[in-house]
Amino acid sequence: MKKIFIILFLCAAPLVWGEPSLKERFTSGQKGDFIVTKQSDLYSILLIKSISEHFLTLEEICVPVETYKTQNLSWRDWVKKHAPGHTSWNIYQIDLHENQLSESFSVMHRRWNFLEQSQNFFAKLLALPFYKVLPEKQRKIGAASSDEIDKRALWTPPLTIDGKSTKHPSFEVFETTWPKDMSELSQSAVQMYFNKNEPTFPFPYWIEISTTHYAMRIQIVDSGRGFFTPSGEIPRRSPRFYQTTQIHEDKVIVPILTPTYYTKFGLVAFDLTTGKSASFIVSPKKSSSPEKLDLFLEKKELDERLEKGHTYKWILTIPGHPEISVESDENFTWPVKQARKP
Incomplete structure (x- = not known):
């Protein structure tokens, strides 16, 4: 399921009501924008390595939670030391004109990754409409009451920037439904929470993928701007x-x-x-x-x-x-x- 996390950010159809598309969110983002996710026992850093009109380059570094905790370093200092204990380190380049993955390179193994077209979800994701979830439809805190007016507070995910928790964060929530197909996302409901006070920050702070059989939640444990790695430019293959x-x-x-x-x-x-x-x-x-x-x-x-x-x-x-x-x-x-x- 980890690949799905990358795919969800790359491109999507325009959001309704004048909201920008996910693609537009990334093009309005900045080099060095990043998030850190936690899935089970694995941390993943995902950052914008470079951005242009034509290409978006993302970098992802993964490390077991317990391995990182023993380092006693901030995320920035850990990466400056070449991310000791990481289990994968990849760079992805996305063609924003063609809406497809154009390059994938393993920094860890110093080789290009195979571009498996059967797992290229970009074109389908482009066709999906994302809808803004109104407050009355969003998740609430506590059990529902019998009152006509629901007075429960909105549930919000944690919002952490450079290791500091934000009090009383405000989010915009969007959702879509994946069509029926042979992929892991088939017929799943996808919700994303974006920081309402940072409209140019490209990454969501919470992702929830639900089907009739399971639910997967991707928690963002840190975020920020101006994050750089020592990996260098992505190498180019020759024709x-x-x-x-x-x-x-x-x-x-x-x-x-x-x-x-x-x-x-x-x-x-x-x-x-x-x-x-x-x-x-x-x-x-x-x-x-x-x-x-x-x-x-x-x-x-x-x-x-x-x-x-x-x-x-x-x-x-x-x-x-x-x-x-x-x-x-x-x-x-x-x-x-x-x-x-x-």
């Missing part, structure tokens, strides 16, 4: 070629696999016969999965610039990233004979 060059009618097609945060590409045809090269502007088009792209070139231009009978190798470049230069394993002789339907 790669995964199929041979193909021709369809007047187009040359070069299939590649690439992280979704790269959107512009260049191709250089290196002539292995003469050592000369020719650069081409390409038109990328999505293929069968988010990280598969087809790069389209005009066959007429290649006919004009490449020598018949010469052997070539492709070199893939990324504008703005001079450090990336990927050679194809394929050596092809022009003109390419293979054809396919696009």
Whole structure:
């Protein structure tokens, strides 16, 4: 269930009555905004590592409750010491335009995590309407009475900022219902409590997920701003070629696999016969999965610039990233004979 906690924050449909969407809450948040959650015997720090118009990068560090308690350190000091005793440390990058996870990197193991599309809930979450819960519908303290007017006080979760408890906190509550599907969230009711006095703080202070079979509550035990870690920038994967060059009618097609945060590409045809090269502007088009792209070139231009009978190798470049230069394993002789339907 821990993955669900990350997913719930990434993006959602606009809240009704003029309230901002969860996506908008994050874009109005700040680098270094953080919360600490407690689920069973595990603490998790979740913070905004960076935020731009296009990408939101979150960082999560998990540690057993008893392990952290033995450290006798504040959360900030503990992380400055590289979070001794942590059991996981991951960075997640979310594409805010495509509403999908574009990168996941394990700081602990220094490797990229597999992006499992079957657990990508973002697109579905975007379609869910969130509704503001009116005070009379919110949870109350104590048992209900027979009086016509319910005079019970509203229940509120604790609100802690930098280790200090806030007296008499005020919250806005929103809810939605997850549709019936094969996920752990199927048909569950989701409620989130946000600090009413900090409208630009992106994280909720309480999350409750309920179904007919179980209820899960995620408690936030600390929060704040200006929280930074020593993990550094998230490493970037390089794109790669995964199929041979193909021709369809007047187009040359070069299939590649690439992280979704790269959107512009260049191709250089290196002539292995003469050592000369020719650069081409390409038109990328999505293929069968988010990280598969087809790069389209005009066959007429290649006919004009490449020598018949010469052997070539492709070199893939990324504008703005001079450090990336990927050679194809394929050596092809022009003109390419293979054809396919696009």
